[in-house]
Amino acid sequence: MWKVCKYTLLDLARNRFAMGYTILLFAVSTGMFMIEGDNTKALITLSQVVLALTPLLALVFTIIYFYNQYEFTVLLAVQPIGRRSIVLAQFLAVSSALLAAFMLGVGLPVLAWAPGAVGATLLVSGAALTTVFCAVGAWIAVTQRDRARAVGIGLVTWVFLVLVYDSLLLWLMFAFSDRPIEPLIVPLAALNPIDLSRMLIMLRIDLAALLGYTGAVYHQFFGSTGGMVVSLLALMLWTALPCWWAVRAFARKDL
Amino acid sequence: MDRIIFEGLGKRYGRQWALRGVNARFVPGEVVMVIGPNGSGKTTLIKCLLGLVRATEGAITVNGTAVSSDPAYRAAIGYMPQLAEFPKELTVEQLLRMMNDIRGARTGSTDERLFAELGVESLLDKRVSALSGGMRQKVSAVLAFRYRPNILVLDEPTAGLDPVSAGRLLDAVLRARREGATVLITSHIMEEVQRLGDRVAYLQDGRLRFTLAPETITSATGESALSQALPKYISQLAPHDVEGL
Numbered sequence: 488m489w490k491v492c493k494y495t496l497l498d499l500a501r502n503r504f505a506m507g508y509t510i511l512l513f514a515v516s517t518g519m520f521m522i523e524g525d526n527t528k529a530l531i532t533l534s535q536v537v538l539a540l541t542p543l544l545a546l547v548f549t550i551i552y553f554y555n556q557y558e559f560t561v562l563l564a565v566q567p568i569g570r571r572s573i574v575l576a577q578f579l580a581v582s583s584a585l586l587a588a589f590m591l592g593v594g595l596p597v598l599a600w601a602p603g604a605v606g607a608t609l610l611v612s613g614a615a616l617t618t619v620f621c622a623v624g625a626w627i628a629v630t631q632r633d634r635a636r637a638v639g640i641g642l643v644t645w646v647f648l649v650l651v652y653d654s655l656l657l658w659l660m661f662a663f664s665d666r667p668i669e670p671l672i673v674p675l676a677a678l679n680p681i682d683l684s685r686m687l688i689m690l691r692i693d694l695a696a697l698l699g700y701t702g703a704v705y706h707q708f709f710g711s712t713g714g715m716v717v718s719l720l721a722l723m724l725w726t727a728l729p730c731w732w733a734v735r736a737f738a739r740k741d742l
Numbered sequence: 743m744d745r746i747i748f749e750g751l752g753k754r755y756g757r758q759w760a761l762r763g764v765n766a767r768f769v770p771g772e773v774v775m776v777i778g779p780n781g782s783g784k785t786t787l788i789k790c791l792l793g794l795v796r797a798t799e800g801a802i803t804v805n806g807t808a809v810s811s812d813p814a815y816r817a818a819i820g821y822m823p824q825l826a827e828f829p830k831e832l833t834v835e836q837l838l839r840m841m842n843d844i845r846g847a848r849t850g851s852t853d854e855r856l857f858a859e860l861g862v863e864s865l866l867d868k869r870v871s872a873l874s875g876g877m878r879q880k881v882s883a884v885l886a887f888r889y890r891p892n893i894l895v896l897d898e899p900t901a902g903l904d905p906v907s908a909g910r911l912l913d914a915v916l917r918a919r920r921e922g923a924t925v926l927i928t929s930h931i932m933e934e935v936q937r938l939g940d941r942v943a944y945l946q947d948g949r950l951r952f953t954l955a956p957e958t959i960t961s962a963t964g965e966s967a968l969s970q971a972l973p974k975y976i977s978q979l980a981p982h983d984v985e986g987l
Contacts, residue, residue, distance in 0.1 A: 558827030
């Protein structure tokens, strides 16, 4: 697995999209800190960009990269190595490359302008989202035969998790505001990795007013170290499950 | 001992059988040309052998080992796909090193003859993205022969190659046969089929209609060229005749 991962990483290191992504993140992050006088405000704005942009680009890039490598993946599948190793290696390489791009593009400006707990939480959340959506992208790419359909499913997934899901939760909370619905909202919000990451950042900044209903409830339940740990574990599960499904689907797939 | 055995092999995609009831045995030191119309099941047959698709029914034995999810049997197989694609940003040297690492090949253990004959040395420092389609085919051919496989599976190997390189590749096939390899080649070029093939395996509608020597087909029809003999021979077959197994 490591052999395939190593050479896939070498390929990705010269990938123009990965370089462009790094530059874009660096330009956006640096721009935020330079425009905003207050570094905390800049971090809040940057976190909104990271929460929306990172999942989208990780998802689309992973799907397209997997499709572009399809013929070579078939050639690898004819070699004396297991299929599980191939798909795991490709997932590890793509997520590592995008993590490196994120750390260079966002991590360096954050370290320069806003080092500290809030900045670190933003980086951890962005890194977690990158890994999660690489795993989801790999799963979509492995299970769909048609590239356009796979990208379409990726985009719908992103729109649903970024916009629709939170709106549904808000509607649910409004609709049942006269009932004790909080115990239900917390696990429901935990089902969305973007909400989870938003919580991690916002709880650290301690600006509950910016969080909306979902965030307020989360603040109540997860405003503690234990809550942070549970959120991180949920994000890890969000990576592990799609990754496992992708590996299982690829192992059974007719190539 | 038979090197490749297909026993009652069948593959179904949904309700459609792509391959059905294929029985065949291939021995060391023979070149088998797998031919047939588009959609006849050639690719599926090869993919079953390579472990890329799972057979719906029947069994395949390679070098005495049943084809299963254990990938070890593929160490004995060299494969050249019809369309060669590699990671675009790797150099050819990195690509060869990657395959060496995957195959666990030690220095000096690889077969470098085709590497020299096709002039791949001059491509070593080039990135895959800078290679033409023909150059990628050469690299693909080198990879197929490099690890001294005793089974070679070549999918339309000369498509996209210049005549000189195509000739050298076909010479390499004959050399591999002399050295005891079993070679399966899909091709639509009848001159190639007649020149190389010890046997012709003809597939139609997912069924193996016959596996015969080219000379048997030409002598049965009175034609000297296989390109003319084959259509005549096929037209003489009853719809479900299966011969020469």
